[in-house]
Amino acid sequence: MFAKLAGTHCTLISTAAGLSRAARSFISNFLILLVFLVAAAVTSAAVAAPSVTGMRVGQHPDKTRIVFDLTQAVEFQIILLPDPYRLVIDLPEIDWKLSEEMPAGKSGQQVQSLRYGLFQPGVSRVVMDMARPFAVQEAFLLPPGETPHHRLVIDVAPSSPDQFMAASRASMAARRSLAPATPQAPPPIPFAETPRRADGKRVVAIDPGHGGVDPGAIGVSGIYEKEITLAMAKQLKQILERSGKYHVLLTRERDIFVRLRERFAIARREGAELFISLHADSIKNKGLRGLSVYSLSETASDAEAEALAQKENKADLIGGIDLSTESPEVTNILINLAQRETMNDSARFAAMLLKELDPVAPLLRRSHRFAGFAVLKAPDVPSVLVELGFLSNAVDERNLRDARYREKLARGIAGGIDAFFAFKDSVSRS
Numbered sequence: 382m383f384a385k386l387a388g389t390h391c392t393l394i395s396t397a398a399g400l401s402r403a404a405r406s407f408i409s410n411f412l413i414l415l416v417f418l419v420a421a422a423v424t425s426a427a428v429a430a431p432s433v434t435g436m437r438v439g440q441h442p443d444k445t446r447i448v449f450d451l452t453q454a455v456e457f458q459i460i461l462l463p464d465p466y467r468l469v470i471d472l473p474e475i476d477w478k479l480s481e482e483m484p485a486g487k488s489g490q491q492v493q494s495l496r497y498g499l500f501q502p503g504v505s506r507v508v509m510d511m512a513r514p515f516a517v518q519e520a521f522l523l524p525p526g527e528t529p530h531h532r533l534v535i536d537v538a539p540s541s542p543d544q545f546m547a548a549s550r551a552s553m554a555a556r557r558s559l560a561p562a563t564p565q566a567p568p569p570i571p572f573a574e575t576p577r578r579a580d581g582k583r584v585v586a587i588d589p590g591h592g593g594v595d596p597g598a599i600g601v602s603g604i605y606e607k608e609i610t611l612a613m614a615k616q617l618k619q620i621l622e623r624s625g626k627y628h629v630l631l632t633r634e635r636d637i638f639v640r641l642r643e644r645f646a647i648a649r650r651e652g653a654e655l656f657i658s659l660h661a662d663s664i665k666n667k668g669l670r671g672l673s674v675y676s677l678s679e680t681a682s683d684a685e686a687e688a689l690a691q692k693e694n695k696a697d698l699i700g701g702i703d704l705s706t707e708s709p710e711v712t713n714i715l716i717n718l719a720q721r722e723t724m725n726d727s728a729r730f731a732a733m734l735l736k737e738l739d740p741v742a743p744l745l746r747r748s749h750r751f752a753g754f755a756v757l758k759a760p761d762v763p764s765v766l767v768e769l770g771f772l773s774n775a776v777d778e779r780n781l782r783d784a785r786y787r788e789k790l791a792r793g794i795a796g797g798i799d800a801f802f803a804f805k806d807s808v809s810r811s
């Protein structure tokens with residue numbers, strides 16, 4: 382029993398390099414305790430997903446204590462990420478039962494901001510942005526006793542940048558997946574013409590921006606961008622499929638985090654001929670409203686477009702992804718060539734979309750812009766990013782929360798898709 386369960390013990394990967402003897406013995410005691418707790422959880426056949434019912438951050442003179450209230454003992458894993466300093470806590474898929482808003486840290490406090498959500502199937506993630514380099518002093522589970530629930534307690538204390546980097550590397554090296562075994566990801570598809578489907582339907586990929594641990598922008602009423610984009614994507618899929626002309630795939634079907642590059646990998650795997658990423662922006666100027674469409678280019682058409690691209694490109698960072706090991710964007714010459722042709726198609730499609738959307742939605746001045754969005758770098762699939770409106774504007778936000786307004790937008794987008802494929806068909810016939 383013990384041996385069998387030993388594989389399921391928690392990984393504490395934080396300060397392996399700089400642990401005191403007391404801390405080390407603490408951790409081994411803690412692991413034994415944890416194995417016991419996991420065993421208890423398994424044998425009680427608790428089938429319900431664990432819930433987090435409370436979360437607190439306490440600032441003490443010498444440390445910051447982070448506490449999660451849990452309905453059952455869980456495995457957890459701690460990862461430290463630099464640029465910016467982040468504390469990442471992976472848990473099994475959690476049913477979040479938190480009523481309070483995400484607490485925002487005051488200046489000077491260690492925890493500056495915090496977000497949580499589904500990271501991948503079976504794994505929930507909490508990401509905390511930290512003000513300074515830090516070390517995890519202790520991380521342990523407490524069974525019910527003093528309080529009616531289980532608690533996960535994490536103490537962090539300030540450290541030096543060098544110590545932080547060493548601990549971060551150790552945490553990355555020891556990282557393992559908490560996800561249930563998943564089939565191997567299929568190999569990437571070489572760049573080639575995708576054969577048309579036997580039923581003659583065009584394949585369209587709709588990408589609801591953000592999701593899971595990455596909420597995106599926050600609206601004036603408190604709604605998250607990730608909720609608007611998913612609702613919009615589902616409506617658009619329904620309209621397109623009802624026409625009988627399209628097979629539509631969504632890059633996410635629920636509130637889950639999907640990496641930027643995985644989004645267009647999904648589209649390519651399924652043979653998508655068009656990729657539409659849906660977003661809703663938020664800015665300081667609350668008076669600004671309107672829809673805009675972006676297509677990819679090396680150089681942004683203006684500073685605002687560039688700033689927006691930078692904001693959207695941060696999604697992986699926000700989701701708690703270590704970007705230091707990422708290979709740079711592929712820049713092989715064939716891909717560049719394919720991309721140039723695709724960029725023309727993308728720009729054409731953006732113009733067609735705006736023509737259809739003009740009668741149904743307020744458009745931003747200079748509504749078609751160009752910028753380097755990571756999510757649009759699918760070299761062989763014409764791709765656009767639609768900013769549906771501004772969640773910082775009360776009117777836009779109210780509209781976007783309204784299913785009837787989204788229906789109008791979806792019909793406009795569907796019209797643009799029809800126009801694009803009609804054009805492609807006319808070109809291939811001539």
Ligand SMILES: [Zn+2]
Nearest residue numbers: 590597660661
């Ligand atoms: Zn967005």
